[in-house]
Each structure stands twice: as structure tokens, then as C-alpha cells.
Amino acid sequence: MASPTTRRIVGAAMTGATYSAAALAIIPLVAILGMLIVKGAGSLDWNFFLKSAVPVGEAGGGFANAIVGTLLIVGVAAAIGVPIGVGAGIYLAEFGGGTVGWLVRFVADTLNGIPSIIIGVFAWTLVVRPTGRFSALAGSFALACILVPIVARTTEEMVRLVPNSLREAALALGYPRWRTSLTVVARTARAGIVTGCLVAVSRVAGETAPLLFTALGSQFFSTNLLHPVAALPLQVYVYAVGPYEEWHRQAWAGALVLIILVLLLGIIARLATRSRHERA
Amino acid sequence: MTALANDQPAIRAPRLSSAERRRDLRIINRGDVVYRVALLALALVLPLLLVTIVGGLVVGAWPAIKQFHVGFLIKSTWDPVAGQFGALPLIFGTLYSSLVAMVLAVPLALGAAIFLTEFAPRWMRAPVGTLIELLAGVPSVIYGLWGLFVLVPLLRDVIWPVIKPAVHWLPFFSGPFYGPSVLAGGTILAIMMLPYVAAVSREVLRAVPPAQREAALALGATRWEAVRTVVLPYGRAGIFGAVVLGLGRALGETMAVTMLIGNRHEISLSLVQPGYTIAAAIANEFAEAVSGLHLSALVYCGLVLFVISVLVNAVARWLIWRVARGSAAGSAAI
Amino acid sequence: MRRILPVALAAVAAATAASSLAAQANIRITGAGATFPYPIYSKWVLEYTSVHPNIQINYASIGSGGGIRQFSDRTVDFGATDGPMTDSAIAALGGNVLHIPTVLGAVVPIYNIPGVTQQLRFTPDVLAGIFLGQITSWNDSRIAAANPGVSLPNQDLVVVHRSDGSGTSYIFTDYLAKVSADWLRRVGRGTAVNWPVGLGGQGNPGVASTVSRTPGAVGYVELIYATQTHLAYGLVRNRAGNFVQASLASTTAAAAAAMQSIAEDTDFRISITDPEGADAYPIASFTWLLIPKRMTNQVTARHLVDFVWWATHDAQRYAQALDYAALPPRVVSLVEASLKSVTLNGSPVLPTNDGGRGARRP
Numbered sequence: 001m002a003s004p005t006t007r008r009i010v011g012a013a014m015t016g017a018t019y020s021a022a023a024l025a026i027i028p029l030v031a032i033l034g035m036l037i038v039k040g041a042g043s044l045d046w047n048f049f050l051k052s053a054v055p056v057g058e059a060g061g062g063f064a065n066a067i068v069g070t071l072l073i074v075g076v077a078a079a080i081g082v083p084i085g086v087g088a089g090i091y092l093a094e095f096g097g098g099t100v101g102w103l104v105r106f107v108a109d110t111l112n113g114i115p116s117i118i119i120g121v122f123a124w125t126l127v128v129r130p131t132g133r134f135s136a137l138a139g140s141f142a143l144a145c146i147l148v149p150i151v152a153r154t155t156e157e158m159v160r161l162v163p164n165s166l167r168e169a170a171l172a173l174g175y176p177r178w179r180t181s182l183t184v185v186a187r188t189a190r191a192g193i194v195t196g197c198l199v200a201v202s203r204v205a206g207e208t209a210p211l212l213f214t215a216l217g218s219q220f221f222s223t224n225l226l227h228p229v230a231a232l233p234l235q236v237y238v239y240a241v242g243p244y245e246e247w248h249r250q251a252w253a254g255a256l257v258l259i260i261l262v263l264l265l266g267i268i269a270r271l272a273t274r275s276r277h278e279r280a
Numbered sequence: 281m282t283a284l285a286n287d288q289p290a291i292r293a294p295r296l297s298s299a300e301r302r303r304d305l306r307i308i309n310r311g312d313v314v315y316r317v318a319l320l321a322l323a324l325v326l327p328l329l330l331v332t333i334v335g336g337l338v339v340g341a342w343p344a345i346k347q348f349h350v351g352f353l354i355k356s357t358w359d360p361v362a363g364q365f366g367a368l369p370l371i372f373g374t375l376y377s378s379l380v381a382m383v384l385a386v387p388l389a390l391g392a393a394i395f396l397t398e399f400a401p402r403w404m405r406a407p408v409g410t411l412i413e414l415l416a417g418v419p420s421v422i423y424g425l426w427g428l429f430v431l432v433p434l435l436r437d438v439i440w441p442v443i444k445p446a447v448h449w450l451p452f453f454s455g456p457f458y459g460p461s462v463l464a465g466g467t468i469l470a471i472m473m474l475p476y477v478a479a480v481s482r483e484v485l486r487a488v489p490p491a492q493r494e495a496a497l498a499l500g501a502t503r504w505e506a507v508r509t510v511v512l513p514y515g516r517a518g519i520f521g522a523v524v525l526g527l528g529r530a531l532g533e534t535m536a537v538t539m540l541i542g543n544r545h546e547i548s549l550s551l552v553q554p555g556y557t558i559a560a561a562i563a564n565e566f567a568e569a570v571s572g573l574h575l576s577a578l579v580y581c582g583l584v585l586f587v588i589s590v591l592v593n594a595v596a597r598w599l600i601w602r603v604a605r606g607s608a609a610g611s612a613a614i
Numbered sequence: 615m616r617r618i619l620p621v622a623l624a625a626v627a628a629a630t631a632a633s634s635l636a637a638q639a640n641i642r643i644t645g646a647g648a649t650f651p652y653p654i655y656s657k658w659v660l661e662y663t664s665v666h667p668n669i670q671i672n673y674a675s676i677g678s679g680g681g682i683r684q685f686s687d688r689t690v691d692f693g694a695t696d697g698p699m700t701d702s703a704i705a706a707l708g709g710n711v712l713h714i715p716t717v718l719g720a721v722v723p724i725y726n727i728p729g730v731t732q733q734l735r736f737t738p739d740v741l742a743g744i745f746l747g748q749i750t751s752w753n754d755s756r757i758a759a760a761n762p763g764v765s766l767p768n769q770d771l772v773v774v775h776r777s778d779g780s781g782t783s784y785i786f787t788d789y790l791a792k793v794s795a796d797w798l799r800r801v802g803r804g805t806a807v808n809w810p811v812g813l814g815g816q817g818n819p820g821v822a823s824t825v826s827r828t829p830g831a832v833g834y835v836e837l838i839y840a841t842q843t844h845l846a847y848g849l850v851r852n853r854a855g856n857f858v859q860a861s862l863a864s865t866t867a868a869a870a871a872a873m874q875s876i877a878e879d880t881d882f883r884i885s886i887t888d889p890e891g892a893d894a895y896p897i898a899s900f901t902w903l904l905i906p907k908r909m910t911n912q913v914t915a916r917h918l919v920d921f922v923w924w925a926t927h928d929a930q931r932y933a934q935a936l937d938y939a940a941l942p943p944r945v946v947s948l949v950e951a952s953l954k955s956v957t958l959n960g961s962p963v964l965p966t967n968d969g970g971r972g973a974r975r976p
Binding site for chain 1: 311312314315316318319320321322323324325326327329330332333336337340387388389390391392394395396398399400408410411412413414415417418419420421422423424425426428429430471474475478502503504505507528531532533534535539559562563566567578579582585586589590592593594597
Binding site for chain 2: 680682684770801802816828
């Protein structure tokens with residue numbers, strides 16, 4: 001057994017080490033955000049938000065088509081994925097004790113672990129290939145596939161948290177099970193469910209890989225679901241790896257907008273749920 | 281029910297005829313049945329989706345599977361012109377870059393998790409924890425962008441000249457350093473997997489009963505010793521699970537990796553050489569694989585990646601479940 | 615918050631539906647393919663749309679391999695490639711494809727050598743040696759021999775090639791296969807080959823970008839990508855023994871020799887690398903649009919053929935500013951014949967008695 005002094009020194013050193021580890025862990029976030037603000041903020045002019053992409057060498061291009069495209073694709077993905085996910089989540093929480101519940105839970109966790117590029121390949125095979133065209137809808141389908149298992153699991157967790165006494169009280173008052181589940185339990189968990197959806201939406205809003213061969217990207221402003229559409233992360237990628245200074249400048253700005261969007265959604269969601277679960 | 285003190289029979293509910301009873305139950309049950317069936321239908325979308333994905337992958341990969349069998353996984357030539365495809369460099373690159381990421385990320389993530397649960401002042405815990413978790417929300421393409429413009433020049437022009445004399449003789453650092461490399465890819469993967477490992481480890485460490493910690497302290501241990509001898513061993517399985525979970529994330533990362541790893545079908549122990557991962561290869565080559573066989577080979581790679589990720593994630597979740605027992609926080613953190 | 619979200623979603627959905635319906639008024643044509651001509655194609659699309667505002671042509675620059683693939687899969691209306699489709703690929707489509715040349719471009723070797731500001735000269739052997747991995751340092755004697763008077767540093771040579779299926783790669787490997795028996799044997803020509811050495815970049819932009827970021831790098835891109843990104847590019851020695859710079863004149867000269875022997879019924883899949891001619895640039899090529907020969911969609915057929923006609927006639931004047939060479943007149947007249955053979959459900963799309971009123975037709 002080492003001397004008390006040695007032990008104290010080791011203890012202090014390890015404390016310091018963990019402080020450093022935490023600091024090092026935060027540095028990339030600060031560095032990235034800082035870089036985005038420094039390089040991107042300057043390019044956030046009206047042109048950026050109102051104009052679409054123009055050919056290289058022409059002036060005045062912007063990311064309007066990409067921003068709207070992302071809102072479109074993510075919106076449709078949420079419209080498809082949220083009902084399915086919430087429904088599945090409520091099923092898991094309310095009736096999910098048996099084998100079917102176990103199976104669905106296992107499948108949801110498995111789906112959560114599939115790389116998003118594979119989902120993109122899947123969406124290409126199922127939507128792009130048969131319909132013969134790239135489309136915003138194919139992109140939304142891919143994102144919905146990613147959304148559903150996340151929403152299902154978070155919804156399940158939120159609904160599970162509703163105290164049983166609430167269920168029992170409703171049942172005791174004569175409510176049938178379905179009404180209990182829908183109007184009492186789900187309603188109580190509603191805030192949690194919504195924030196769970198927000199987290200999932202913020203996650204898919206930043207996805208690029210599934211859109212590579214579904215939505216394809218476009219230089220036009222488009223809101224047509226059946227045609228290729230630009231998307232913010234996709235456009236950032238194309239511009240970042242390109243050789244033009246003009247593109248790089250816009251890529252930084254686009255990345256800044258993207259990260260603000262994503263982090264804002266995430267922070268709102270975390271703040272809302274954290275107040276429920278903060279332990280002493 | 282215990283017998284009553286007096287001999288009076290217990291009061292029973294009025295006798296309903298069986299028809300009346302069935303009618304009562306039916307009114308309530310219909311709504312329940314519809315509700316349950318509707319939810320079940322929605323829930324069954326998930327297994328349906330998984331089966332369709334697996335089916336689609338197998339069908340798409342079939343021509344390549346028929347042509348190359350299992351040899352696909354151990355051959356190294358990727359030659360679209362000659363129709364020869366071997367995925368070994370891709371599999372190697374996927375695993376090697378993830379290994380590099382683990383080596384870099386795990387000590388930091390674990391250190392941060394221990395910091396948050398043991399040593400941080402109470403007021404610091406929530407903000408620092410949130411900051412680390414925010415890293416998980418940063419889209420992959422932004423990591424790639426930052427890596428391309430900041431990390432790679434940093435590694436190549438600042439760090440490499442300094443460490444080169446010391447490590448150049450090692451096989452892990454041999455050869456010229458162009459910039460895009462397994463090291464760059466592994467580093468960005470480390471940054472990306474760090475928040476997952478840290479967040480889950482933190483939940484695992486929190487799940488350690490305070491009594492254990494307090495017992496060690498009562499016996500005279502310093503805080504670090506308590507962590508080392510009691511908390512970490514208790515949460516060992518869960519921490520291991522957190523690491524494996526982070527690994528699962530790293531294996532499937534696409535955008536940041538393809539921007540930083542050099543995109544070269546080659547096996548090399550050297551970290552400063554370019555490499556390739558399955559996900560990056562699919563991203564680059566899928567939209568334009570001209571021959572059916574090339575496309576099928578890529579889907580075959582995708583199937584391999586799918587199997588690896590699923591296995592890794594399953595192992596991770598089982599390990600975490602053992603400690604955190606599937607608590608709300610444990611799986612919500614994932 | 616709880617009430618805003620569903621309302622916002624409903625609003626977005628309604629707006630989407632409304633604009634979807636409105637957007638139906640627009641005719642959309644989708645194409646995908648080569649990054650080689652992307653600068654001129656995107657210029658053409660801009661100009662064409664300003665004259666025909668109800669037609670949107672979306673060109674996705676994903677590489678020639680992608681263009682061929684997506685066209686073959688019928689996920690786009692037209693493809694674009696600088697690596698012509700192989701006979702078997704055409705046969706797989708039942709012959710239902712036409713290669714229409716649009717412009718001529720040049721592939722140049724780009725390099726990034728700190729401290730070297732002069733324009734380097736590359737011989738065919740040096741290029742083959744570099745890309746085969748036999749020459750690994752900039753001060754190699756073979757490079758020095760072709761560049762007397764240039765002080766080349768002892769810098770590692772970093773090869774950059776295309777990671778995606780690329781017509782630019784096809785042009786470059788086609789050239790190397792003609793000038794180096796070693797290359798032909800070991801690698802061959804194609805849109806995606808088994809590169810002996812080097813890093814992969816995505817698209818012409820990716821290669822240009824990787825070379826500009828990597829000291830000691832050498833790659834190959836279409837000329838406009840080198841000039842737009844201010845990358846140094848080298849002279850290449852042609853068959854006549856002269857070191858030629860890629861330019862409008864030298865690219866046009868490269869096509870001239872092929873024009874002598876062009877057949878009436880050509881399908882335009884002509885390679886003009888390593889040509890005869892004192893001033894000819896050795897790594898030049900046509901780039902092609904792939905359109906179906908037998909179309910079935912009336913709206914697409916009319917407008918697509920109209921666009922291609924316009925591109926090969928009136929729009930040729932935009933080529934020069936972007937350093938692409940216009941089509942030789944002989945080629946244009948043969949293109950006209952080819953376009954007249956496009957049918958819609960059996961009957962020709964273009965009226966057989968007229969030709970050349972492209973942009974003014976409705």
C-alpha cells in the first residue's frame with residue numbers, strides 16, 4: 001500500500017486528468033462552432049437566403065433552394081415517420097410486455113444501428129429504381145426510415161414514465177383501455193413525445209448520406225416532391241469538396257445555418273426533458 | 281380472502297346472465313381491440329422495414345455473392361474494368377479507422393464521464409454534460425468540412441513535422457503524409473464517437489449504487505481510489521458496452537470519413553497512408569457503378585457492413601442493459 | 615410550443631401541396647453525368663431557361679459513370695459522358711441511345727509544387743511513369759530531362775485520380791493506353807480503373823481541390839477546372855514532338871485530324887487522343903450527351919431535342935469563354951442528321967424538312 005502522500009498525489013493527478021479529458025472533449029465543439037461562425041457568418045447575406053445556386057463564375061448565388069429543400073424533405077419525412085413512430089412507441093409502452101413487444105423493441109434498436117448510407121441504398125432500390133426518377137419523396141422516405149425507430153423508442157420511454165396511478169385512476173373511473181391510453185396517458189406524455197420527435201428530426205435534418213442517391217440535389221428552387229431537390233447538408237458537402245473559393249465561402253455559411261438549426265432543436269428538446277429527469 | 285368473523289356469506293355482485301355479461305364485455309372490448317390492432321399495425325411496420333431492408337440488400341448483392349462467394353471478403357483487388365472485386369481493403373479500413381478512433385476516444389470519453397459523475401462541481405455537471413452531448417448532434421458533413429479545412433492541415437503541417445522524427449520508423453507511421461489518411465479519418469471518427477461513449481458511460485456510472493462508493497470512501501480510499509476500485513469495476517460491463525456502442529456508430533459513418541480518408545483501395549498498417557471504408561466506397565461509387573456487377577459488389581459490401589453494425593450494436597446493448605437495466609436514461613442516451 | 619408545431623406542419627404541408635400543383639406548369643427535364651462539361655452545361659441551362667422560362671433543366675454533375683448508369687436505368691431524361699458507352703452497354707439498352715457531341719475539351723495535368731512557378735513539361739513516358747507509381751519524386755531525372763532550367767525540389771510526388779466513375783479518367787487513361795504499352799497492359803482504359811497509386815478525389819472539382827490542398831500533388835482535370843482554380847497545369851508533348859499547351863486552338867487542331875476520316879453514319883464515339891498534327895493537344899476529347907433514340911414521352915421529347923439542337927447550334931458561342939472548343943461544322947451537320955433520327959412513338963420528333971431553327975421553335 002502506497003504512502004498517504006503518494007495516494008493523495010495520485011488522486012490529485014487523476015482529478016486533473018479527468019478535468020483535462022473533459023476539457024479536451026469540449027474543445028472540438030468549441031473549435032467547430034467557432035470556425036463556422038468566423039468563416040460563415042460573414043457570408044450570411046440576403047442573397048444567401050433568397051437566391052438559389054448559380055453556375056460558377058456568376059455572382060449572387062445562394063442557398064435558398066437548399067434551405068427550402070431541407071425543410072421540405074424533413075417535413076415530409078416527419079409527416080410519414082412521426083405517426084408510425086409514435087404509434088409504435090405507444091404500443092410498446094402500453095402493450096409491449098409480450099413477445100411481439102420484445103421483437104419490435106429489438107428491431108427498433110437494430111434499425112437504430114444501421115448506417116444511414118445503407119438506408120440510402122435501400123431507398124434507392126425501393127423508390128428511385130422503380131419510379132425511374134430521383135425525387136424529394138425518395139429522400140423523405142429514406143429519412144423517415146431513420147426517424148421511425150428513434151421516435152418509437154423515445155415515445156416508449158416517455159409514455160412509460162407516466163405513473164401507473166394515472167392509468168388506474170382513469171380505468172377506475174370507467175374509461176376503457178383505449179381511451180385511457182389515448183386521452184390520459186398519451187396526453188400526459190405529450191410534451192415528452194414532442195421533444196423526442198424534435199430530437200429525431202434534428203438528427204435527420206443533418207443527414208447527407210441517405211440523400212446522395214435519392215434526392216440527388218439540384219441547382220433549382222423546387223418544392224415538387226416528385227423531382228430532385230437540393231438539401232442543405234448535401235449542398236454543403238458538394239460545395240466543400242469543390243475547388244472554388246466561392247463555393248467554400250458558401251459551404252461555411254450553409255454549415256453555420258445547418259448547425260444552428262440542428263443544435264437549436266436539440267437544445268430545446270434536451271432542456272425540456274432534462275427538467276423532468278434531473279437527479280440530485 | 282380470509283373468512284369473516286361472523287358466518288354471513290360475503291356479498292357477491294348481482295348475477296348476470298351469460299348473455300348480459302358477454303354484451304357488457306363486448307362494448308368495452310371493441311374499442312380496445314381496434315386501438316390495439318391499429319397500434320400493433322404501426323408497430324409491425326418496424327419489423328417489416330427491417331425484413332425489407334435485409335431482403336433488398338441480399339437481392340441486390342446476389343450477383344456478386346454468386347460470383348465471388350466468401351472470397352470477396354479476403355481478396356484485395358478492386359478492378360471495375362476487369363470485373364474483379366475484393367472487399368478486404370474496405371473491411372480492413374473500416375475496422376482499422378474505427379480502432380484508431382477507439383484508441384483516441386475511449387480514454388477521453390471515459391475521463392470526461394468520470395469527471396462528470398465524480399469530480400465535477402455540481403454546478404458544472406449539467407452545462408458540461410450538455411456541451412459534450414451537443415457534439416453528438418453535429419451533422420457528419422460539418423465534421424467533414426471542419427476536418428478538411430482545419431484538422432488535415434493541422435495534422436499535416438503542424439503535428440506531423442513535430443512527431444515525425446520520433447515515430448517515422450514505426451510501421452504505423454511510415455510513408456509520406458499527404459493529409460487525407462487513416463489518421464485524419466480516425467481522428468474525426470474519435471471526435472464523433474466521443475459524445476456517445478461519454479454520455480452512456482456517464483449513465484452507467486450514475487447507475488452504480490452510491491452505497492458502494494460510500495463504502496469505499498468510508499474505508500479510507502481517496503476519491504480516485506474509490507472510482508478505480510469500486511465504481512469502474514461495477515460499471516465495467518456497461519462501460520464496455522458504451523465503447524462498443526460508439527464503435528457501432530464509427531463503423532457506419534460516411535460523410536466525414538469520405539472527406540478525410542483519401543479514398544484508396546489499399547491495405548496499409550501506416551496511419552498516414554490513405555485508406556477506404558465500406559461506407560465511403562458506397563457513397564463514392566454507388567451512383568455510377570456502370571456495370572451490374574460493380575453495383576452488386578457495392579451492395580454486397582453494404583450487406584457486410586449491415587451485419588457487422590447489427591452484431592456490434594446488439595453486443596453493446598446487451599452489455600449496457602446488464603448494468604443500466606434498460607432504464608429510461610440508459611436507453612434515451614443512446 | 616405544443617400548439618405551434620402541428621399548425622406549422624400543416625402550413626408546410628399545405629404550402630407544399632399548393633406549390634406542387636403550381637409547379638406542374640413547369641416542364642422539367644433531368645439529366646446527370648460528367649463533371650468535365652459541367653461549367654458549360656450549367657451556363658447553357660441558365661441561358662436556355664432565360665429564353666424558355668417554363669422549362670427547367672436540372673443537370674446533376676455526378677461523373678460520367680453516373681451519367682451512363684442513371685441514363686441506362688432511366689432515372690434521368692438524358693445522360694452526359696466523356697467516356698463513350700461500350701458496345702455491350704449500348705446493346706443492353708437495345709441500341710436505344712444516341713451519343714451527341716456537344717463541345718471539345720482538354721484534360722490537363724495539374725500540379726502543386728511549392729516553389730515551382732514555371733509551367734512544367736510532361737512527356738508521355740513521364741505521365742505514364744507518374745501514374746504507374748514508377749516516378750515518386752519531383753526531382754526524378756525523367757521529369758528533369760523534360761524540364762531543363764527548372765529547379766525541381768526533392769518533394770514526394772502525390773498522385774491524385776478520380777474516385778468516381780469518370781469520363782475524364784476515360785480520356786486520360788485512353789491517352790495513356792495509347793502512349794504506354796506498360797499502362798495498357800497493367801491498367802487499361804475505362805471510366806473507373808484499378809489505379810496503381812494515388813488518392814481519390816470526387817469529380818473534377820474533387821481532384822482539383824485535393825491537388826490544391828496537397829503539396830507535391832499531381833492530378834488530371836478538365837482545363838476549365840485548372841484555370842478557374844488557378845492551379846498550375848503542364849504542357850504535354852504530342853505525337854509530332856512538340857510540347858503543346860491546352861487551349862481552344864490546340865483542342866480544335868486535335869479534332870481536325872479525326873475530321874478527315876469521319877464517316878457519314880458515325881455514332882460519334884470517336885477518340886481524338888494522341889492525334890496527328892503539329893499543334894494538336896494530345897489529351898483532348900469530345901464530350902457527349904446521351905439521349906434516347908426512341909422516345910415515348912411527348913413533352914420531354916420535344917423539349918429535350920430542342921435543347922440539344924440549340925446546344926449544338928446557337929449555344930456554341932458560349933463555349934469559347936469557358937475554354938471549350940466549339941464543334942467543327944462537319945460534326946454539326948452530322949449531329950443534325952442524328953437528331954433527325956430521333957423518334958417519338960415511331961414518328962420523327964423534328965420535322966424532316968427543316969433544320970437549324972432551334973432556339974426559335976416553340
